[in-house]
Amino acid sequence: MTGDDVKDRVREIHDYRLTHGMLLKHVERHNDYLSTWDRLSRHISKQSAKHKQAPITSSTRPLAVSVLPTAFPRNHFEHARDLQTCFNELYIRLANNHTWLSEVRSPLLKHDAFLASLSRIYENVRSHGRRQNVVCGIFRSDYMLDAAQSCLKQVETNVFSASGFAHAQNxxxxxxxxxxxxxxxxxxxxxxxxxxxxxxxxxxxSIYRRQANQILGEVAAGLSETSHSAKLRKTCILMIVQPQNFNIADERPIEYALWDRGVSCYRCEWRDISSRTHLLDDGTLVFRPPTPQEPLEVSVVYYRAGYEAHEYDSRGSEARTTLEMSNAIKCPDIATHLTTCKTVQQALTRPRTLERFLPHDKVQMVRETFVEMHTFDIADCVLKANDDGGGHNVYRTDIPAFLAATAEEKWCTFTLMKLIRPPQSSGVLMTPDDIYRGTVVSELGVLGTCIWERKPNAEDLEVLRNDCAGWTLKTKPSNVDGMMLVKGLGAMDCPSLQQSFD
Incomplete structure (x- = not known):
């Protein structure tokens, strides 16, 4: 491709991104984090302009994207999609096995404050008894190609607040x-x-509404003493989001798509859960929308926040517990959230573990994607924290210095994973500041959606929906460690499906 060809496409991409919301929002720091000088300056500005209406403005920066689709083998793309329902089923069954989850996480609780916070919520909910047995999930399995073996290797599975899907579609x-x-x-x-x-x-x-109407019918017929709301309120899906959110262009399209389907969807910031929701005695979760209308009954809690340790102070933990103890269907629930930590991924590589959760014909397909997670050749490794949300990995020769600065009792909260060595291809990437032309490597993500119902027997369940629903592709220069678009590490991409790499 000539320089003029690149310029023509770049010009077209500039306009396409602008007109299709392929943007990241600039956000201001919350007042809690402002310096004394910042607070004083704002007070003076407000006093001098108290009679003026401040303009409502926001600024954005464009999403980094590829200028051309990046080559990716068709057979591996299709194989990853075929695998997704297997991984959906696997993580559904992991979340339903209390004994196994306890065995995996118990050794870490003294040293991993975040995991301990989630575990306390989980045990609290479990001890009180679940009000809602239906759970839904939006999962994403990430893969890179292994150049030496010419096969897919799994980077991770993200089952909580997985993102990037609207950007990838655009x-x-x-x-x-x-x-x-x-x-x-x-x-x-x-x-x-x-x-x-x-x-x-x-x-x-729809499942929640059927449940609620069935209870109301039983109450009316005198078959149940459950004091569910006298009548079913209008319902809504409640999307729990972070404040000061830069990634609304990846969240809002889902909200809009639900409204287009006649399903009400409202956003609630994590810090506002306690003030905007109320749990009735019968487990009904009521949400007070910002609009002047009557309170709504929450049918589904969809988490796009709650994956960072700082969110679980006493107020945040109490708010999460309230949501989990409600009748609302959680996407996903606290048990499923616990399966997203890297320690679970490591535990699955142990012999005879997969056989506990998957039928024989699926075990080998899943196991072939696993990467060695206990080697100590640091020149060929990445150190992964249990934390979700990205940006926590330590690479290669940086590992010894990192561990030296970390208390030894906390080493067990990290997982040492063998680096995947993907094949390189030629690519052109467009960042907010520059055009990169050179060798690149890609990470394929596959979207899974699922709904399941836990049964009274301890580990029994029924899978109501299990789909592969889409994909993402992220590409970065081959000499860059990590893959995190919001930090400038990589670009959102699209595969050009090939028979094989030349």
């Missing part, structure tokens, strides 16, 4: 448009992440 559509406009055909694979997520959440809302 980038896929952008590349289909660019291929039509510049090359006369559109061969990138379609991506309908948003529909897959919205359809699943809408189904969960």
């Amino acid at each position: 980038v896929a559509k952008m590349h289909r448009h660019l291929r039509r406009a510049f090359d006369g055909h559109a061969d990138p694979p379609e991506n309908n992440n948003g529909n897959g997520i919205a359809d699943m959440l809408a189904e969960a809302d």
Whole structure:
């Protein structure tokens, strides 16, 4: 591709990103974190302009994207999609096995404050008895190709507050448009992440409404003494989000898609859970929307926050417990949240573990994607913390210095994973500040959506929905460690499916 060809596409991409919300929002620090001088300056500014209406403005920066789709083998792309329902089933069953989860996490509780906070909530909810046995999940399994073995290797499975799906869908559509406009055909694979997520959440809302109406019918017939609300209020899906949120362009499209399906969806910031929700004696979770209307009954709690340790102070832990103890269907619940830590991923690599949770025909397919997670050749390793949310990995020769600065009793909270060595290909990436042309490597994410119901017997369950619903592709320069778009490490991409790498 010539320099002029790149310029033409870049010009088109600039406009496409702007007109399709492919943006990250700039956010201001919350007042709690402002310096004394900042507070004084704001007070003076407000006093001098107290009679003026301050303009409501916000600024954004563009999402980093690829200029061209990046080559990716078709057979591995399809295989990853085929695997997703297996991984959905695996993590559903892990979350339903109290004994195994306890065995895995118990040794870490003294040293991992975040995991301990989640575990206390889990045990509290479990001791009081679950009010809601239906759970739903939005999972993402991430893979890189292993160049030496020419196969997929799993980076991680994210089962809590997984993200990137709206961005990935927009980038896929952008590349289909660019291929039509510049090359006369559109061969990138379609991506309908948003529909897959919205359809699943809408189904969960429908399940909740059926449950509530059944209870009301039993009360009316005198068959139940349950004091559920005298009548079913209007329901809503409650999306729990972080304050000062830069990634609304990845969240809002899901919200809008639900409204388009006739399903009400409201956002509630993590810090506002206690003030905007109320738990009735019968377990009904009531939400007071910001609009002047009557309170709504929450059918589904969809978490896009709650994955960082600082969120679980006493107030945050109490708020999460309130949500978990409600009748609302959780996406996902606290038990499923516990399975997302890297220690679980490591435990699954142990002999005969997968056989406890999956049928024989699926075990080998899943095991083939696993990476060695107990080697100590640090030149070929990455150290992973249990923390979710990205940005916590330590690479190669930085590992000894990091461990030297970390109390030895906390070493057990990290997982040492063998680095995946993916094949390199040529790529063109467009960051907010520059155009990169050179060798790149990619990480494929596969979206899974699922709904399941726990049964009275301890480990029995029924899977109500289990789908592969879409994909993401992130690409970075081959010499960059880590993959985190919001920190400038990589770009959202779309695969150009090939028979194989040349």
